[in-house]
Amino acid sequence: MQDLAIETNCLTRRYDGLPALNKVSIQIASGSRIALLGNNGSGKTTLLTILSTLLQSSGGSARILGYDVAKKTTALRNIIGVIRHQPMLYENFSPIEDLELFAKIYQVPDSDERIKKLLTSVEIWHLRDEMIGTFSRGQKQRLMIAKSLLHKPKVLLLDEPEIGLDQDGLRVLDQLILMNAEEGSTPVTVLAATHREERVDTWATGFVRLERGQIIETTLSKDNL
Amino acid sequence: MNLSTQLQIGGKLLNANLKQAWRDKTNWITAGMFAVTALLLYSFAFNLTTGLVRNLLPGVIWTVFLFSGIFATGQSFQHDRQNGILDALKISPIHPMTIYIAKTLANILMLLLIEFALLLGATILFSEPLFTPQLLLIVTIGTIGYTALSTLLSAINLDQNNGGLLLPVLALPLLVPLLIASVEATSASLQQEAGTAPWILLLSLFTIWSTAIATLMFPLAD
Amino acid sequence: MNLNNIYELRWKVLPPLAGVAMIGMAALALVTAPTEVIEGDVQRLLYVHLPSALASYFAFSVTAVCSILFLLKRDFKWDSAAQGAAVVGLIFTLLTLITGSLWGKPIWGVYWQWDPRITTTLILFLIFSAYLIARKSSSLDSDKSARFCSIYAIIGFLDIPLIHMSVRWWRTLHPQPIIAKLNPALPDEMLLVTLFSVLAVILVAAWFITLGVETELLSQRLLKLRAIAKINISEKS
Incomplete structure (x- = not known):
């Protein structure tokens, strides 16, 4: 099953007894770029949070490139890149300090060059020594794009990556993540929740639409549903 | 990931925690100010002129340390949680134990800084020899002991509304052995009682117990 | 017959057994047991006091074991069991403290004494009250809260020996007010009644826990x- 990047089987999550995610089964092939659509409260964020190992599911199972998400192994965590709804940055650090720490944690080789390259690509290299706390939402989001790519992940789990970005920022986002344009290694699998449906056609190879925690429409094969 | 890389990463993380604590001092300054105010309030309330405060000093010092320390460490993961850093660390390949140890060590170092400064101030205020090597040792062991537990308890996001109030309610009953041992050791050190040795032993025992159990439990709390 | 089947029998077995044992205990403690020579009838509180203390330890052990099982299996029924047992433990701790004070007043002359056992019981009460407050202040099926509270219950339970030891050292290394040292060994009759009371109260506690x-x-x-x-x-x- 090596060609499957993300695979969930009857994945369920309940809050106060209410299912936020109700028996969701999806299979996403390696290298595809899938848009996760749906209204607020449809379960998009819950799905992404479980896949990024931050939330325990109430039932069912999920695998990323063969690794069981519930086991939270180091190997799994090394291959996922995550952008959550909220930026995950040290407010009183500079981008360089923040990325250097995480480069160390992920043991990124040639980290200085990698950081410089990424910060230049997201066009905030000139802000490298400013405090992140003084950044605008869009600037933070650009930094998050760089941070999520730092360790060259194979699977990207993105929760509304467009937040705060201007036209220029959206172009950067498309180039770096959604279009897989970063040179080198194998194509990256992307699962991105989004409300910008008019943009989906430009980057996605398929979509999944959730409503009340269930899949109501998808371009993915339904064999295993 | 092997131990030596884990240690290296832990060192980096400790460094980051300290840098963060140093740059955003509000929390720690508030804790320090709380301790100073409480110390002054105690000395007013117990009326310095009677001279009785000398006997009460060990108890006063340790209740002040515990309240301000738990208050300060209770917020320590709050900040990381609010700006998403805790999530970023949790999804990274770093071991949860490393996250916990780095945060606890940073808390211990910041608290020791505050407590030593307080001891120096109290030496002047109460004209008691409070800045002795023996007392500093007692304070260091005790601080490691209670910070290990309070950092563990602060790590998990309970109800945001009463989280701040709940922490002392949860932590203080567990800390009774520490309080008894440290107060007794302190008064023995000030020659009000005989023998610091058994109390330092009890204090060390509690500290080893709390550090071991908190380190083992933290990954489960994740 | 597996464990589940035995547990299913609880409604048939526990209430009648506990009821009979309670009646027997009342008769034995109030009538059969001899009156203590020095303390008088107040000594009969022993037959409630000591069993309640043991019942509370029993209940808190159940909480601790269920908390460990919850952390291992992540099944919410263990979290429920831990909470249910903690409530019963608190009731019996309170009963222990109340009967202890009532007994202490005529004998020691004070309601409260910082004796190692009393102090440990009081702190036990505080720890598990905090446990329940923390658990009840968030949603029943919040796994974060359940995990946190399980950890807290385990730490609290493991803290008991340390608390007891430290309070004991603290009291023995200090000059103590002179209190009458009474009944070093219970006479056989009293001992038998005490043992029966322990059995009866543990049965009641077990029923309450279920x-x-x-x-x-x-x-x-x-x-x-x-x-x-x-x-x-x-x-x-």
Whole structure:
């Protein structure tokens, strides 16, 4: 099953007894770029949070490139890149300090060059020594794009990556993540929740639409549903 | 990931925690100010002129340390949680134990800084020899002991509304052995009682117990 | 016969057994047991006091074991069981403290004494009250809260020997007010009554614990049913 990047089987999550995610089964092939659509409260964020190992599911199972998400192994965590709804940055650090720490944690080789390259690509290299706390939402989001790519992940789990970005920022986002344009290694699998449906056609190879925690429409094969 | 890389990463993380604590001092300054105010309030309330405060000093010092320390460490993961850093660390390949140890060590170092400064101030205020090597040792062991537990308890996001109030309610009953041992050791050190040795032993025992159990439990709390 | 089947028998076995034992205990403690020569009838509190203390330890052990099982299995029924047992433990701790003070007043001349056992019991009461406050202040099926509280219950339980030891050192290394040292060894008759009382109260505690656990499990079910009802209503509208 090596060609499957993300695979969930009857994945369920309940809050106060209410299912936020109700028996969701999806299979996403390696290298595809899938848009996760749906209204607020449809379960998009819950799905992404479980896949990024931050939330325990109430039932069912999920695998990323063969690794069981519930086991939270180091190997799994090394291959996922995550952008959550909220930026995950040290407010009183500079981008360089923040990325250097995480480069160390992920043991990124040639980290200085990698950081410089990424910060230049997201066009905030000139802000490298400013405090992140003084950044605008869009600037933070650009930094998050760089941070999520730092360790060259194979699977990207993105929760509304467009937040705060201007036209220029959206172009950067498309180039770096959604279009897989970063040179080198194998194509990256992307699962991105989004409300910008008019943009989906430009980057996605398929979509999944959730409503009340269930899949109501998808371009993915339904064999295993 | 092997131990030596884990240690290296832990060192980096400790460094980051300290840098963060140093740059955003509000929390720690508030804790320090709380301790100073409480110390002054105690000395007013117990009326310095009677001279009785000398006997009460060990108890006063340790209740002040515990309240301000738990208050300060209770917020320590709050900040990381609010700006998403805790999530970023949790999804990274770093071991949860490393996250916990780095945060606890940073808390211990910041608290020791505050407590030593307080001891120096109290030496002047109460004209008691409070800045002795023996007392500093007692304070260091005790601080490691209670910070290990309070950092563990602060790590998990309970109800945001009463989280701040709940922490002392949860932590203080567990800390009774520490309080008894440290107060007794302190008064023995000030020659009000005989023998610091058994109390330092009890204090060390509690500290080893709390550090071991908190380190083992933290990954489960994740 | 597996464990589940034995547990199913609780409604048939525990209430009648506990009831009979309680009646027997009352008769033995009030009538059969001889009156203590020095302390008088107040000494009969022993037959409630000591068993209550043991029952509370029993209940808190159940909480600790269930908390460990919850952390291992992540099954919410263990969380419910831990909570149910903690409530019963608190009731018996309170009973121990109250009977202890009532007994202490005529004998020691004070209601309260910082004796190692009393102090440990009081702190036990505080720890498990804090446990319940923390657990009840968040949602029943919040796994974060359940995990946190399980950890807290385990730490609290493991803290008991340390608390007891430290309070004992603290009291023995200090000059103590002179209190009458009474009944070094209980006469055989009293001992038998005491043992029977322990058995009776433990049975009652076991029954209470099953009731407490059942209540918590039903609350869990109620939560789920409410949620389903809510979905149905919102789908109709």
